[in-house]
Amino acid sequence: MAAAAQLRLTADHAGNLLAGRRACGGLAGRAIPDGWRFADPAAIVGCRLTSAADALRHHLDRPAIASLAEPSVLLWKGWLAPVRGRPLTSAWSQVPRPRDTVASAWLAATIVRERRGDGHVLAAVAAGPRGLDAT
Template structure:
């Protein structure tokens, strides 16, 4: 078990460590991929047209040529038909191996552009070494997408290794988040509604709910209302807020064991090395 006795007071529990490192400091390094041109351009160079075919090809590539139903179950929160519109047709364009490599190169190129002079510092190399230890030490049981990623070779180049570690830990946390959602009986579209409400947004304004028709979205919100999670004004009830909090708490708890292999001084070092990178990413508008 992680010894936090000498760690920063802000990271006094394993769950706090998991949230700070995984959700706040490592995930932004991974998410640059979804907000940059370079990964999309690399996938489009293979022949993928538009955003989503390349997305589904690249993210599911570690699994191999599995059916759309498997990807839909693992990714969890896509609207009916979204996955099947791209899988298996995406494998007529390029192999999983080609999609994976193109995406990786594009993501690292985007991260290098955003980080600028920070990309080749000793801090990146230190962070990569510590993060990959956590990424390769996390429990695999029940985490299928994470396990598939962990079967891939670990890159040597420091920035690429750091991105790979961030991706592993992001999907590890995401697999645990699906477990938390399932435990509360919240399906993928309901999860989007709860996220929108947590951010103070109307569900109709939340982009990931765009594939739903107004009638479909109304049905999702009405289902949450009938269960006492959303009120007549479309906001959280106390029970809804408690449900959301339980989901997040369990997600944090399930993510925490990944960092048990790091000593308190290593957690502090990793935090210190990642903070300037995340600040640069935020300054760049990501």
């Protein structure tokens, strides 16, 4: 199954996939569809959300966990900015917001973090370096 069909990408997300392929020399475009034969994408995302929330609960005390609700709301507002040209931001923003406060805060922070990382990739692509010169 083609990656775009499997991920049910919108036109914007398909453009982001192409931008990601260009930035990575096509490596992800070749590897990701093959990976779906071994693991279900929804199961992987679900496990990642659950394990991240479990890890945060393990390392944070109850007051810290309770305090995640307000920053989570602010972080969720932060990812409402356009995602064009930001493939990881775009992909994570398609994950439904968890009802669990801790998982929701982790996902919101992930979206904001990936937005920043995608910005670095965009800057590198615009500057034109190739391969190891881009690292």
